[in-house]
Amino acid sequence: MTALSDAGGHVLVVNAGSSSVKLAVLDPVSGRRALTGLAERVGTQDASVRIDRDGERSTSTPDDVSHAGVIEALLALMTGDERSSITAVGHRVVHGGPTYSSSVVVDDVVRADLEALTPLAPLHLPGNLAGIDATTAALPDLPQVAVFDTAFHRTMPAYAAQYAVPRSWRDDLDVRRYGFHGTSHRYVSGAAAELLGRPPGELGLVTLHLGNGCSAAAVRGGRSVDTTMGFTPLEGLVMGSRSGDIDPGVIPYVAERLGVDAAEVVRRLNTESGLLGVSGTSNDMRTLLEAAAAGDEDAALAVELFCYRAAKHVAALSVALGRLDAVVFTGGIGENSAPVRAAVLARLSVLGVHLDAEANHANGATTGGRISTPGGPVALVVPTDEELLIARDTADLA
Ligand code: ADP
Secondary structure (H helix, E strand, O other): OOHHHHOOOEEEEEEEOOOOEEEEEEOOOOOOEEEEEEEEOOOOOOOEEEEEEOOEEEEEOOOOOOHHHHHHHHHHOOOHHHHHHEEEEEEEEOOOOOOOOOOEEOOHHHHHHHHHHHHHOOOOHHHHHHHHHHHHHHOOOOOEEEEEOOHHHHHOOHHHHOOOOOHHHHHHHOOOOOOOOHHHHHHHHHHHHHHHOOOHHHOEEEEEEEOOOEEEEEEEOOEEEEEOOOOOOOOOOOOOOOOOOOOOOHHHHHHHHHOOOHHHHHHHHHHOOHHHHHHOOOOOHHHHHHHHHOOOHHHHHHHHHHHHHHHHHHHHHHOOOOOOOEEEEEHHHHHHOHHHHHHHHHOOHHHOOOEOHHHHHHOOOOOOEEOEOOOOOEEEEOOOOHHHHHHHHHHHHO
16 A cells, blocks of 8 residues: 555546546545546637536636646636645656656656657647646646656567667667557556466466557566557557558558648548548447448448457467467457457457357456456456556655
8 A cells, every 4th residue: 555545645647638638536546536527628719627526517618728727627626625635646648758668756857858759749748748737837736747658568679669660760760669558558467467366477468458549468477568559559450540550652652642741641540540431430339330230331341350450469469478378358449349359359269269258248347357268368358447557656656
């Protein structure tokens, strides 16, 4: 137990994006949420904020629609007791660059480092930094901790972390495979070891985070040794609106044919591709499964392509492990969609993993648990909780 939890303190977890801020006030030991909050359309005149606690919602429309303004407005919706229960602030930060391999207390040096990393994540880091600045201004006496999406993957060996490109691109431009979703992969790999009743140091796992964004990681002995996302979150699996792996030769070809620049093609690979691009209708797995069941062939193809690519990457990552003990499903799709898990696992019988159809329908987001038959590697559902891991790291460092 941490000093913080002994004192009964709560951690404020902040996930500040470019146009939204999500927050939670929670106990870092039990994970119990005292409240959750959301600011939407940040930076626009329609910005609104809300706090949810015990089934009751309070809302307001701030005059100051900046990150600082909406965070002030969210804090103003909390009671005095709720505010004073907060003893530290943990921030989800998308990128820690080549150096940050674990969570860190934000001081002036860290703040400057993050600013310098902005070219590596220009869409996300400015929002993260605005969140850090806003909570530092509003709660100046509390420690602020940065928890990086990339940090868990800093243990990847060079042969997995590098692209086969000119060496100067790595040395001078920091072009390398960083990986993302590290907080989720780290959380579920630890929880999977607990479920299996085995020490993490003994296990070889492939963790599959399937949400709007999707990635898989090879976790050997509790450390990430490879992952599917790379320099940006575009690489790897098929996602809601991202293509995943693609031949870079497509980019200049499409740019020329459509009369747009390369950056615009990459934007479309991020926002108009994936499940949305293949189906032509939706980036939402639940919608596509319903459409496929009703006979929509494009929706069915999108789902099949998604599941095939996921299985292909699990098989590829298993070579990084030496031994495959378990495949772990998490994220909105991984936790909730029995049909997607069944389709991925059907293709993994080649690795000796066999679906237990009954358990697959019984074990989902609320329960988690084993969904494979005995013998061979295990398949598990493990609900992720990135906020809890951020709160725990924050409590440990504060
Ligand atoms: P994010 O990556 O934005 O956090 P989530 O992890 O919540 O997103 O995942 C969102 C995805 O989960 C959507 O594609 C949604 O359709 C899917 N999903 C949620 N519930 C179900 C369900 N019962 N069946 C199939 N897909 C589901």
